[in-house]
Amino acid sequence: MTQTAVPVAAAALTAPRRRRTRGSWTGWGFVGPFMAVFALVFLAPIAYSLWISLFRTQLVGGTTFVGLENYQRALEDPQFWSALGRVTAFLAVQVPVMLGIALLVALALDSGRLYGRDFFRISIFLPYAVPAVVATLMWGFMYGTRFGLVGNINDALGTTLPNPLSPDLVLAAIGNIVTWEFVGYNMLIFYSALRTVPTSLYEAAEIDGAGQWRVITAIKLPAIRGALVVATIFSIIGSFQLFNEPSILQSLAPNAITTYFTPNLYAFSLSFSGQQYNYSATVALIMGVLTMVIAYVVQLRGMRKEA
């Protein structure tokens, strides 16, 4: 939803600025409170972590200025690269699957050919309201061979299904949890965007004898390109930030999830188990910059096609 909102906001900004002539500082009275808190919880932490990423703290010798040494260390750190590789693989598979399902469901809802459309829409969206902790525990239990569904199936059919929480499969298991949580949310974004396509376009297409498939590829998908791009960006950000699900699954699958399973988990472990705050801030910053760059590239590429 912000997604579709972006172009509007951009348009509002570039609109003629003569809208208000009086009290040019009045606007700050409304925006000021947000910006003040924003500075405290967004800008200050970024500045602070930039600052401490340039230092090293040791038990013996205290804090010393080391310049970019922490950054160099991260680039040579196999654990960091392993974590980054894992979330990249996750992103390459999970994001297309999730957005693909979301798009198909949105198109199905929008086609008007479903029985009980409103029920479908609200029910498929419902998992979004479930906290990541509950979703992960619930799926973790179901994955379990003790009282989970996997165990039930094994008992009933005498099979030995592979354990989803084994080291080989745990990433796919996490991908399934994340997909479950967010497929409805993305579906709703696509669906809201589809609803704004003027019906006259469909009528014209029908008169021209265009089939359903042609309507989808020639009208619907181009019309919601903005929503698709921004949903992709948000999903990429989400994948790079992956933390909650592996962190919570750790207690159910201690052997499968390492302390450097994802970059965020690594930054967290460095801070809170290793007390390596300076290096942890460096890892967090590198991931932040990387995410912003990729989000920016996706946005540029996505929007360029539109022009």
Added chain:
Amino acid sequence: MTTATPTTTPRSSAPRLRSTRGGSKDRARTRGHSVDRPRRSVLLTVLTALVLLYALVPLAWLVINATKTQGDLFSSFGLWFGDSFALLSNIGQTLTYDDGIFVRWFANTLLYVVLGAGGATALAVLGGYGLAKFSFPGKRAVFAVVIGAVAVPGTALAVPTFLMFSQMGLTNTPWSVIIPSLISPFGLYLMWTFAAEAIPTELLEAARMDGASEARTFGQICLPLLAPGIVTVLLFTMVATWNNYFLPLIMLKDPDWYPLTLGLNAWNAQAATAGGEAIFHLVITGSVLTIVPLVVAFLFLQRYWQSGLAAGSVKE
């Protein structure tokens, strides 16, 4: 709660954008079905139902297993009820276990939601209105900074925020969870676009001509117009705060200040620690109690938040 969905879904909840537009319905209808009312398809309904099952079966599992004793949990089939129906006793145990710590966590969560999500919504409404209806020095800078912030991974900020807050002595207090929750760049965005659409500039000018102060214009004229947008932002910030895990995990050490999410995770992890009592039935029942308020809020307020979302995405 999942089974109650169809009855609580108002038929008119979908934004009826289509039916109010397209002028030439009759022409399309000559082919037996119009664009507005195409033939229903059983095949498509069945295929979509697969996704529906995917969404609802885990929730059904959770609710069914909340009715089991710990013994039944291990001995009975997951998607059907066990020998005993222990839902009420499970709820009772959940609420009283460990001197009623669950109730304390529930109250903490409410505190974080009321102050965090409420505050975030208030700031977003004020800020979005200011950005939509005023031009002021530095507006472009505000725009650029907030856009940039949307792309910054929230969790990348968490560790630096923790370090900063610990220097300020704020960690392990409710403030360490509430203050970072106050900022929702997403909410600001939604209110910005919503206010730009919903409040005619002429109306503001008329109010000013009549001598109303800016505060009064905002409070008496604009707030009512912004209501659907406010409900939308409130719901989404509520979900974000209610479901928050990473931030409290970092900030809080004292279980007395835990929100529900951290508490449930602690209960689950308890089974894995040496000498810890396994209380999976309470984890499951507690999970159900945790999601019920949000699900109910979404179902009952859907008329508002869906029109808020729709308005945010209309760009004609």
